[in-house]
Amino acid sequence: MTKLSARERVRILLLCLVIAAAALFFCSKSSPAYPINDWSDANIYFSAGKGMLASRVMYRDLYDHKGPLIYALHALCALACPADFTGVWVLEILFAAAFLLESYRTVRAMAGKRAAFVSVPLTALCVYTAYCFQAGDSAEELALPMILLVQLHWLDTLESGKAAPFGRLLGDGFLFGCVFWMKFTLCGAPGMALLLGCLWAARQNGAKGFFRCLGGLAAGFLLSTLPWLMYFGLNGAITDWLKTYLYDNLFLYSGGEGGLLWRAKQMVKSVWEWLTRSPLCALPVCAGVIASCFGREKNGWRRLSWLLPFLLGALGVFIGGKTYPYYPLALAAFLPCFFGWAGGLLEKPLSRVSKRAYGCAAAILCGLCVLLCPVLSSNVKESFGQPRSETMQYQFAARMAETPGATLLNYGFMDAGFYTAAQITPNVKYYHQTNVPLREMLDEQVRYIHDGVCDYVVTRGRQPEDILETYDLIATAETPEGFWYDQVYLYRRKGLTESTANPS
Numbered sequence: 001m002t003k004l005s006a007r008e009r010v011r012i013l014l015l016c017l018v019i020a021a022a023a024l025f026f027c028s029k030s031s032p033a034y035p036i037n038d039w040s041d042a043n044i045y046f047s048a049g050k051g052m053l054a055s056r057v058m059y060r061d062l063y064d065h066k067g068p069l070i071y072a073l074h075a076l077c078a079l080a081c082p083a084d085f086t087g088v089w090v091l092e093i094l095f096a097a098a099f100l101l102e103s104y105r106t107v108r109a110m111a112g113k114r115a116a117f118v119s120v121p122l123t124a125l126c127v128y129t130a131y132c133f134q135a136g137d138s139a140e141e142l143a144l145p146m147i148l149l150v151q152l153h154w155l156d157t158l159e160s161g162k163a164a165p166f167g168r169l170l171g172d173g174f175l176f177g178c179v180f181w182m183k184f185t186l187c188g189a190p191g192m193a194l195l196l197g198c199l200w201a202a203r204q205n206g207a208k209g210f211f212r213c214l215g216g217l218a219a220g221f222l223l224s225t226l227p228w229l230m231y232f233g234l235n236g237a238i239t240d241w242l243k244t245y246l247y248d249n250l251f252l253y254s255g256g257e258g259g260l261l262w263r264a265k266q267m268v269k270s271v272w273e274w275l276t277r278s279p280l281c282a283l284p285v286c287a288g289v290i291a292s293c294f295g296r297e298k299n300g301w302r303r304l305s306w307l308l309p310f311l312l313g314a315l316g317v318f319i320g321g322k323t324y325p326y327y328p329l330a331l332a333a334f335l336p337c338f339f340g341w342a343g344g345l346l347e348k349p350l351s352r353v354s355k356r357a358y359g360c361a362a363a364i365l366c367g368l369c370v371l372l373c374p375v376l377s378s379n380v381k382e383s384f385g386q387p388r389s390e391t392m393q394y395q396f397a398a399r400m401a402e403t404p405g406a407t408l409l410n411y412g413f414m415d416a417g418f419y420t421a422a423q424i425t426p427n428v429k430y431y432h433q434t435n436v437p438l439r440e441m442l443d444e445q446v447r448y449i450h451d452g453v454c455d456y457v458v459t460r461g462r463q464p465e466d467i468l469e470t471y472d473l474i475a476t477a478e479t480p481e482g483f484w485y486d487q488v489y490l491y492r493r494k495g496l497t498e499s500t501a502n503p504s
Contacts, residue, residue: 099145
């Protein structure tokens with residue numbers, strides 16, 4: 001694969017950073033232009049990250065079922081900006097810039113420099129305005145550069161015809177491990193790319209090549225796992241970690257008990273929703289993968305180099321039966337395949353355009369893509385520029401601020417930003433209710449209310465009937481239009497005055 005000169009790399013990296021920052025300023029609710037990112041997953045990660053900074057051990061002291069890496073990344077964000085999502089927005093920009101840079105390198109290898117330059121703003125527009133992007137800060141979004149880089153390395157190995165250097169194998173195994181310890185259902189695409197690499201090594205150098213490749217990847221995976229073995233081992237929480245992340249996700253977090261036919265129907269429905277609700281992202285992805293497989297390319301390895309990782313990646317995304325709109329965002333890692341194919345068709349016409357005319361046209365295109373971001377992103381229509389005082393989270397935060405050092409329980413539903421707005425770190429294990437049907441979580445949340453463990457309780461209308469024996473209802477608030485529930489309620493523990501708080 002063509003190596004970028006230092007000058008080109010710096011120039012493209014700056015372009016990717018600018019495009020990423022501009023696109024995410026409008027498209028991600030983590031941006032300072034929004035009062036709060038009110039998406040549950042983003043707040044779950046952020047609250048858990050702050051809990052880790054307060055010496056609480058994930059899975060043992062705080063319950064959620066994503067991988068530990070996602071919480072650790074949010075702990076870093078909370079360390080930099082504990083009061084809001086600004087640190088998360090910066091994290092998103094860095095990961096988006098890395099993804100766009102890798103997209104540029106992929107398209108450049110397939111179609112040349114000019115097509116690659118044009119593809120950067122188009123890629124950002126297609127990915128970050130897509131409905132499957134949701135509010136921003138998903139595991140799928142953060143995994144994109146890692147998935148694409150593994151794919152890029154496989155394509156590079158295939159093009160060179162030589163065995164991958166051991167250092168690259170080590171790095172690819174590490175990247176695969178990072179994806180695994182973030183959300184293992186996203187491992188299909190990079191896993192297939194690594195498997196193809198191992199098979200290619202076996203074809204080139206027999207069993208020795210295969211085991212050399214496999215050994216390097218395994219060593220890299222071990223490197224990505226070692227920090228978690230040390231962290232959970234030193235805190236006596238390895239069982240909590242593996243039970244929650246592996247057992248609960250594999251055996252409890254399920255879409256239903258309808259059998260294979262039901263699951264197949266759910267998969268078809270989910271694919272259709274992805275195609276129809278995120279067409280600017282989904283249709284080019286599918287077109288590019290199909291074109292790479294059934295185009296003019298005669299080499300069998302090249303034909304399958306995009307198709308098989310895409311199919312296994314899609315299987316991991318859709319097979320669970322319970323598919324949320326943001327799941328297919330991980331498949332945006334295959335978008336460069338489309339721009340590489342389309343750019344190859346336009347390579348000759350683009351080469352005939354003068355350098356000055358091309359530069360002007362490319363600059364106009366970059367500006368146009370940025371201007372289209374607020375037009376195409378549904379988030380802008382919801383709360384872009386809204387004052388914080390108008391949100392339910394900050395309305396409740398103002399009441400909780402009356403109690404110094406207050407504690408909070410988000411009862412009966414997923415964390416929607418009330419911890420974030422009130423700048424409260426969770427003090428109980430089941431600080432919100434996940435969508436894992438865990439009996440202990442339900443029972444413990446009821447116990448927290450009966451025992452008055454937390455100073456405040458926020459609910460969406462579902463709470464124990466005897467909650468008024470321990471708490472007083474002090475505020476209600478309307479949810480934003482289109483939210484999945486209508487109102488939220490804030491309760492304060494009886495006997496709690498403005499100058500006292502639960503010492504726990």
